[in-house]
Amino acid sequence: MSGRRARQTLAPNVLRWARERAGLEPERLAAKMRVKPDRVRDWERSGSISLAQADGMARHTRTPLGYLFLKAPPTEELSIPDYRTHAGAAPARPTPELLDTIHLMRRRQAWMRDELVEVGAEPLAFVGISRGESSFEAVAEAMREAFSVPAGWAATKPDWTTALRFLRDRADESGVLTIFNGIVGNNTSRKLDRSEFQGFALVDGHAPLVFVNAADFKAAQMFTLAHELAHLFVGAPGLSNLGGQELPRHDTERFCNAVAAEFLVPAGEMIGQWTPYAEVDEALQAAARRFKVSVLVAARRAVNLELIRPSEFRSFYERHTGALKPSSGGGNFWNNQNTRIGRRFGSAVYRAVSAGRLTYREAYSLTGLRGDTFDNFLRRMKTAL
Secondary structure: OOOOOOEEEOOHHHHHHHHHHOOOOHHHHHHHHOOOHHHHHHHHHHOEEEHHHHHHHHHHOOOOHHHHHOOOOOOOOOOOOEOOOEOOEOOOOOOHHHHHHHHHHHHHHHHHHHHHHHOOOOOOOOOOOOOOOOOHHHHHHHHHHHOOOOOOOHHHOOOHHHHHHHHHHHHHHOOOEEEEEOEEOOEEEEEOOOOOOOEEEEOOOOOOEEEEEOOOOHHHHHHHHHHHHHHHHHOOOEEEOOOOOOOOOOHHHHHHHHHHHHHHOOHHHHHHHOOOOOOHHHHHHHHHHHHOOOHHHHHHHHHHOOOOOHHHHHHHHHHHOOOOOOOOOOOOHHHHHHHHHHHHHHHHHHHHHHOOOOOHHHHHHHHOOOHHHHHHHHHHHHHHO
8 A cells, every 4th residue: 555545643632623723514525525424433533544534634624734643733823912802702713714813923923023124224213102001082183193193184085995094094104013804914815714713913113013803893893903002002913803882801902992983983973973863863864974984883983982881882782783794705805915915014024025135935825926926916015105
């Protein structure tokens, strides 16, 4: 029997762990590997599997092949603090898509930091500026100043997409690597799950980075962006999932939520535009349109400012939470690169490749683009500069 077809006896619980880690039922993994589901179940009972089959399982479950030869499942831990909660419970183990996304963003950040340090760039003054006893109102005001965001800015934008692009561009121009993506890199077959996380922040004085899960609702992405930007100001990296009626368990998350709410929906503006005798639904829809946030964010702000009663908030939340629709994705490929790679990072890659400081192989790895597609990307970056 050839080496690739020779049977190996691996730990059954490791094989089961690899499948479950990828979120695959036996039937789904069997379909990917073109075997019967009973074959997958047999592997997980006996551990008897050929090297070729183990290689296929590793590939389809996004598991390093060497992990399948361990005696017990490894413990995969996130490299940043995990602030997520769901229905009051601790989050499930991270998917390969989340782990790979954080790893890729860390690599981009590390490369960008080295580039900036090499040219003598100074650290950004706002990163970690509010680590002390600053109030959430003071941090929200510091964010407006750092990003040159005027009062009432959202009301001047015609829709949520335009407002989100405006804030993203202001953060990017201020030195923040601002990434929106609903897939791993540029791999459209590896979608991110909006229920697993909504965003994360990686703190660094030279190359701070925020990542927003673009698979989430468009209106919800606005609050996620503001929340992750707040993490940079308090100097606290972390992974977030902001949905649900329950308040976050972590002090940092509660504080960043308060900062984001005040930044996007200033208390004075919210109270000033509130119509006390209008129907609650009508008033909250009007607030969401004015501030370009989701109706649920508007409702949370209204109850916190005592503009509506807690019972009205709960009723509104239950009626509207199922009506929101996630982002559909798709769109123009090159426009997507402005969000998946980011203009600031993309411009830096273009300059480094042009100057010979970055090889094409390294650039391919950092951007997820290759060959003619990468060459087109460079030409577009050159035109944009």
